Amino acid sequence: MTTTISNEAVLHEKAAMLSTVGRWSAANENLPWSPAPDSHAMRWGYDDLRPLAIAAADMVKGDRAALRVLTLANPGHDREAAVGYLYSGLQIINRGEGMTPHRHAPTALRYMHEGDGAWTTVGGTKMYLDPRDVVITPAGQWHEHGNDSPTDSPAIWQDCTNDPLVGALAATQFELYSGSTDLDRRGLGQDRHHRNPHEPLLYKxxxxxxxxxxxxxxxxxxxxxxxxxxxxxxxxxxxxxxxxxxxxxxxxxxxxxxxxxxxxxxxxxxxxxxxxxxxxxxxxxxxxxxxxxxxxxxxxxxxxxxxxxxxxxxxxxxxxxxxxxxxxxxxxxxx
Missing domain, CATH: 2.60.120.10 (Jelly Rolls)
Structure with missing residues (x-):
């Protein structure tokens, strides 16, 4: 059966019924001819955020503590991203706390702000972080975090990931480790200030x-x-x-x-x-x-x-x- 399309309005109506849109239509007039990011250039002050992190450390307990992170949300868009499709947020962990071993599709870096006992383990290697250190937790690798502070100090680091991009590509995946820990038990007793000069995941x-x-x-x-x-x-x-x-x-x-x-x-x-x-x-x-x-x-x-x-x-x-x-x-x- 032949469908009569008498004018462009009818054409658009018929196309919409088939979940189709004419690219020449007014809805597409604003396609950019050069990069046009929706993120804003902006600054978050650490001195402004730190009191919020300290308060969260006192208030957010139990299972919720695993996500005790202040996400830096750029006001230019609704997605949880600091800029573009990059995620960043301040995480605080009290002494004695730790995150269940896990792995995920997004790639993550962590920049250490403060603390004297924060550690990350990747694939069985336990690494202690001092302020300004950077540790890499590659996509798909088992890792966990904790705080062994000898002075009862909280650890604050900054998560740096590509979560928004992985989510936009519908490729998000998160998995908890089936055992109690992914740490090599021989590493648990190592010196807090252990340095492995050949370790590519920790940058001192x-x-x-x-x-x-x-x-x-x-x-x-x-x-x-x-x-x-x-x-x-x-x-x-x-x-x-x-x-x-x-x-x-x-x-x-x-x-x-x-x-x-x-x-x-x-x-x-x-x-x-x-x-x-x-x-x-x-x-x-x-x-x-x-x-x-x-x-x-x-x-x-x-x-x-x-x-x-x-x-x-x-x-x-x-x-x-x-x-x-x-x-x-x-x-x-x-x-």
Missing amino acids: WDNVIRALHQQERTHDPDPHDSYRYTLHAEGTNAPVTPVIDAAFTLVPAGTRTLPMRRTASAVLIGTQGRPTVCIDGKDFPCNEGDTIAVPSWASLSYFNDTADPAVLFEFNDAPTMTALGLYREEKEHGR
């Missing part, structure tokens, strides 16, 4: 800052990145994970970098000093522990007008964009 701050200062002594600063220490997979120049990249940037006193932009979202965490982050012409002062959202394709530069060096930790989704063939960048050149 003292090694990072030493490497940055070595760059400063031997190299001229990059006009856009100043001095940058990228976390690589052991023995390679590959990103620390296949989907998330991470790095520390040193901005010496009196330094101002040139703007650049790229098709990758990024989260910056103030690690040392008080730099200023400039995003699309807006200045965001960054104290230690503060978090700054940098949307994809936003112009980004740094300056440090203090008398002390400044360091920022960054995680971004550049490896994901590269794998999709979507990564590109533009760098402003000095005259």
Whole structure:
């Protein structure tokens, strides 16, 4: 039977009945011709968030404590993301608490803010974290967390994951370990300050800052990145994970970098000093522990007008964009 379509309105009506839409219609007039992220450039102050975390540590107990996290929710969209499709949030664990061993599809990094007994185990290796350390919990690997503080201090770290992207791709998966722990029991009695120089999952701050200062002594600063220490997979120049990249940037006193932009979202965490982050012409002062959202394709530069060096930790989704063939960048050149 032939269907009579007398005009375009009828065409759209018939198409809608078949869950179809004409791409030429007004509903599609706003398709962007260049990257148009819905995330806002913004800053979360650690001094503002810390009292909330401390209060949550007292109030949120029992099974709920496993998700005792202050999610950084960008107001530009409804999804739980700090920027783009990257998740970040502050988690606090009291002394003696621990998370049930588990694994999940999202890739996670954790940046340590404070505490003297926080630990993470991945695949049976127990690693203690000091402030400014970064630990990787790769997608699909068993891991758990806890706090063995000798001074009864809470541990606060920052979760850095690609949960929103994994969720958007309908690939989320979470599994609890069937036993009581995934730890190698021989590791339970090891010294709290154990260091494994060959462990690619734990990046110690003292090694990072030493490497940055070595760059400063031997190299001229990059006009856009100043001095940058990228976390690589052991023995390679590959990103620390296949989907998330991470790095520390040193901005010496009196330094101002040139703007650049790229098709990758990024989260910056103030690690040392008080730099200023400039995003699309807006200045965001960054104290230690503060978090700054940098949307994809936003112009980004740094300056440090203090008398002390400044360091920022960054995680971004550049490896994901590269794998999709979507990564590109533009760098402003000095005259």
